Amino acid sequence: MQERLALLPGDARKYEPLKLFRVPACFREANKVMYEPLEVSIGPYHHGTESLRSMEEYKWKVLRDFLSRNPDVGLDVYLLEMKNMEADARKWYGESINLGSDEFVMMLVLDGCFIIEYFLKRENSEFDAFFGVAGWSVKSDLLLLENQIPFFVIHKLFSVHASLNVECNENCSLLKLVVRYFPGSATFTHSKPSCKEINHLLHLFYWYLTFNATKIHSIIGTPEEYGTFSGIESRYSWLESTGKNDKQEDITVPCVTELHEAGVKFRLKKNFSHYFDITFENGIIELPLNVLNKPWCRILTNIVTFEQNLPMKFRIGTSYAQLMDLLVNNEKDVVLLEQKGVIENWLGSEEAAAAFFNQLGRCGILDIGDHYFLGFMNDVRAYARLPWPRYRAKLMHDYFNNPWSSISILAGGSLLVLTVVQTYYTISHA
Known part of the structure; x- marks a missing residue:
């Protein structure tokens, strides 16, 4: 012994x-x-x-x-x-x-x-x-x-x-x-770590993938040396304003289809600082392109699991995995994201893509109070509860979802206006 x-x-x-x-x-x-x-x-x-x-x-x-x-x-x-x-x-x-x-x-x-x-x-x-x-x-x-x-x-x-x-x-x-x-090296920052700061190839890839989000330089040493990344809060105002939520059971977000029906729009984010740079503003969620193929799914899964041993406050990869698990419930959610150009699916079917996001969310454990997208989820959920965006989305879906419907509505509206004008002049000149 x-x-x-x-x-x-x-x-x-x-x-x-x-x-x-x-x-x-x-x-x-x-x-x-x-x-x-x-x-x-x-x-x-x-x-x-x-x-x-x-x-x-x-x-x-x-x-x-x-x-x-x-x-x-x-x-x-x-x-x-x-x-x-x-x-x-x-x-x-x-x-x-x-x-x-x-x-x-x-x-x-x-x-x-x-x-x-x-x-x-x-x-x-x-x-x-x-x-x-x-x-x-x-x-x-x-x-x-x-x-x-x-x-x-x-x-x-x-x-x-x-x-x-x-x-x-x-x-x-x-x-x-x-x-x-x-994969995706063209989007990486030009900043380079020292070879002494890198543990292995996966760590190097993780460093480049998340550098602009967390300024991760090292995972070697004591927690005091690389620990809680306290500087992150000042860079993301929603982290400062939200903090931990006493009603942690409410920390969730509707799926893509439900958000779409509530008036939330999805858009491809062309200029992003890091791979997990998902934002919400003025009713629009912007996401970087996610090309789903077998190699990338394996790599992303290992990134999430690798993150479990990092003594850091906000595990970005794990937060991303759990967020996407909430956003994507089934193939309908995948189809909508494909239509918006946010996802390129090479897995063979929308069902396979949805299954991947669902299993990815189970590849890591995260204290909900330390969720990187905590403020994002609060803002999206609050917006989805507003009545006007939902009514506007329903109006667009029911009456302006194709050219013929739009023409009919415009024709009917024009006819109504002309009728009102004609009636007004008839009465005024009687």
């Missing part, structure tokens, strides 16, 4: 967030396919999985391609660097890793070089038959919570590779190389 205690990472009674951890069983059992790699295992959690054997063999070819880019650096150099990092790398996982020293070091080299070579091939437009066949699966596999190695491992391998390669300079940094091929 003393030996086992001595091997535990960190210090007693000192808070340290888990950096590389397994998905909790309560989330995993709902939909395993969202959390388990389909093509390639990265790190120890899925190492040796039989269904991933073909890519495991292919990693050796990828390693050979990577080493050929800089023949002046031999394999022994990379192995030595990883050997020196072994103890630190093991500490980053939330459980003991049952791999011997040599096997663990070999895994770090194979997986780390695989990641770098994957992005280098894309950067240089190098055709690779295997990546071509399994491209979308590999991309989403690299951003799964359980499929990670420490980012400092990748950074060290890239640094060793670039040190003697004259083509690699400050304009070809690892961060720039990787982020360019993240």
Whole structure:
């Protein structure tokens, strides 16, 4: 028991967030396919999985391609660097890793070089038959919570590779190389974190996805160092004015169809500061485009689950997931959002899209008082209760929903006006 205690990472009674951890069983059992790699295992959690054997063999070819880019650096150099990092790398996982020293070091080299070579091939437009066949699966596999190695491992391998390669300079940094091929990278801020601030690839993607919303720079250290993000409240007035609601059971929002009938309009938000930048103003809800395909659904699910270990006040991804779960009840809600250009659905059916949003809302737990969209929901719900927007929406739906109805109404109205005018003149000249 003393030996086992001595091997535990960190210090007693000192808070340290888990950096590389397994998905909790309560989330995993709902939909395993969202959390388990389909093509390639990265790190120890899925190492040796039989269904991933073909890519495991292919990693050796990828390693050979990577080493050929800089023949002046031999394999022994990379192995030595990883050997020196072994103890630190093991500490980053939330459980003991049952791999011997040599096997663990070999895994770090194979997986780390695989990641770098994957992005280098894309950067240089190098055709690779295997990546071509399994491209979308590999991309989403690299951003799964359980499929990670420490980012400092990748950074060290890239640094060793670039040190003697004259083509690699400050304009070809690892961060720039990787982020360019993240989903939706064109919308990301140009601000860059330090490599020391990033835990793994999923954390890096999360950083870029939410940076302008929360100024998340690090999840390493104590809660005081990165904790409650108290500066957020001053940037969002509705957080200051609303605060926690004593009637927490009322914190909800009608679905898209009900809001539409209540006169709320939905519009595509073209200029947004971050992916979860949903706003409500003057009866209009604006949302950034959400392209629903299988890779993105897997990535978004893992982002929400990853957020559960962040000691922060407003978990934006989790708040987004629960908000969309409320807004989308069934296929009718999806159809309306598609018509408004807010959603592009590549899941095969509106039912599948609705089912995804419903399961996404169950991938994270959130104190309702810390809901990022608390004020948003209060404002939308209050607007939906107003009588005039609802009457106006019903009028537009019942009488102006097609050109012929509009023409009939206008003709009838014109006839009524002419009749009134004629009657007035008849009486006045009698």
